[in-house]
Amino acid sequence: MVSAMDKTATAGGAHRWDVDPVLTVEHLTMRFGGLVAVSDLSFNVGRGDITALIGPNGAGKTTVFNCVTGFYKPTEGRTVMRHGAGLQQDVIDEVTDSGLRWKQDANSAVFLLERMPDFEISHRAKVARTFQNIRLFGGMTVLENLLVAQHNPLMKASAFTFGGIVGIPAYKRAEREAIDRAVYWLEQVRLIERADDPAADLPYGDQRRLEIARAMCTEPLLLCLDEPAAGLNPRESQELNELLKFIRENHGTSVLLIEHDMGVVMEISDHIVVLDYGVKISDGDADHVRNDPKVIAAYLGVDDEEEIDIPEVLHDVEDAEARSGTTLHDEGGKA
Numbered sequence: 001m002v003s004a005m006d007k008t009a010t011a012g013g014a015h016r017w018d019v020d021p022v023l024t025v026e027h028l029t030m031r032f033g034g035l036v037a038v039s040d041l042s043f044n045v046g047r048g049d050i051t052a053l054i055g056p057n058g059a060g061k062t063t064v065f066n067c068v069t070g071f072y073k074p075t076e077g078r079t080v081m082r083h084g085a086g087l088q089q090d091v092i093d094e095v096t097d098s099g100l101r102w103k104q105d106a107n108s109a110v111f112l113l114e115r116m117p118d119f120e121i122s123h124r125a126k127v128a129r130t131f132q133n134i135r136l137f138g139g140m141t142v143l144e145n146l147l148v149a150q151h152n153p154l155m156k157a158s159a160f161t162f163g164g165i166v167g168i169p170a171y172k173r174a175e176r177e178a179i180d181r182a183v184y185w186l187e188q189v190r191l192i193e194r195a196d197d198p199a200a201d202l203p204y205g206d207q208r209r210l211e212i213a214r215a216m217c218t219e220p221l222l223l224c225l226d227e228p229a230a231g232l233n234p235r236e237s238q239e240l241n242e243l244l245k246f247i248r249e250n251h252g253t254s255v256l257l258i259e260h261d262m263g264v265v266m267e268i269s270d271h272i273v274v275l276d277y278g279v280k281i282s283d284g285d286a287d288h289v290r291n292d293p294k295v296i297a298a299y300l301g302v303d304d305e306e307e308i309d310i311p312e313v314l315h316d317v318e319d320a321e322a323r324s325g326t327t328l329h330d331e332g333g334k335a
């Protein structure tokens with residue numbers, strides 16, 4: 001049987017996410033006035049992995065997302081997105097020193113996200129995101145929401161409107177492809193029957209899946225999901241797990257998710273990064289994180305200075321799990 005450690009480690013023993021990262025966050029700090037929301041944070045997101053960013057409320061998770069996706073300019077730090085395999089350290093150093101935002105050739109590219117506006121991060125670096133609060137166009141149909149997401153290739157094919165008006169072949173082809181892609185994703189998220197309904201009429205769980213479909217229509221290499229399981233019932237959470245595994249396995253898209261639902265996190269994550277008060281306190285696979293005393297203490301609010309009696313803490317965690325119906329620690333794990 002293959003253990004979790006075997007699945008995430010390379011032959012040399014290094015973690016896969018450190019050998020072939022699609023995203024590297026390096027020494028990221030974000031201050032709001034006197035408040036340090038994120039402090040000197042570094043981690044990798046492995047290519048093709050599902051990586052979870054977890055931590056108690058206010059730990060800084062959404063701030064990290066906002067820095068990666070260009071909604072905030074970090075106070076300090078570098079955020080590198082890579083297309084193409086390997087570390088590409090020489091290219092990263094070259095782009096950093098040159099003051100450029102990215103360097104691209106036929107097979108690979110390196111993007112320094114902290115230098116790029118959000119629309120370039122999405123269209124060039126191919127990073128897509130969903131939000132904690134659903135942001136669909138409620139008055140548009142389900143299908144239209146997916147077509148609007150693809151306006152960029154459509155605008156290009158239309159030679160910025162004129163070609164669209166006269167119906168040049170390139171525009172017609174791009175329009176057909178956009179519809180095909182939208183239909184494909186509506187089938188994957190089981191919303192094809194609702195294609196012509198206003199998005200606002202969908203139940204909450206369906207709207208969450210539509211948001212993911214909309215992000216996938218932009219063909220991202222990195223999909224950032226902010227609490228995708230929030231408000232879902234257990235059946236919908238299970239469907240979300242299946243959808244994310246499908247995306248990873250069939251499209252090779254790397255996923256970075258913020259999630260409070262430990263059932264979702266522990267079941268699907270290849271790699272988990274834990275934040276507390278803006279600082280990374282743990283980084284590893286599910287087995288490592290669920291048995292890390294610092295993580296258990298952070299979730300239970302144990303003071304850093306206090307000596308932690310692990311068996312006692314684990315007992316408290318089990319109580320908390322029973323009450324919330326989620327799992328943070330593993331029965332078989334050693335503290």
Ligand SMILES: Nc1ncnc2c1ncn2[C@@H]1O[C@H](COP(=O)(O)OP(=O)(O)OP(=O)(O)O)[C@@H](O)[C@H]1O
Binds near residue numbers: 064
């Ligand atoms: N725009 C902002 N201006 C000032 N403070 C902010 C801003 N955004 C976040 N913060 C503060 O930064 C800290 C981290 O917030 P953040 O939303 O990133 O945490 P989180 O881990 O995502 O929390 P939650 O799980 O509750 O969503 C909090 O103290 C928050 O109040």
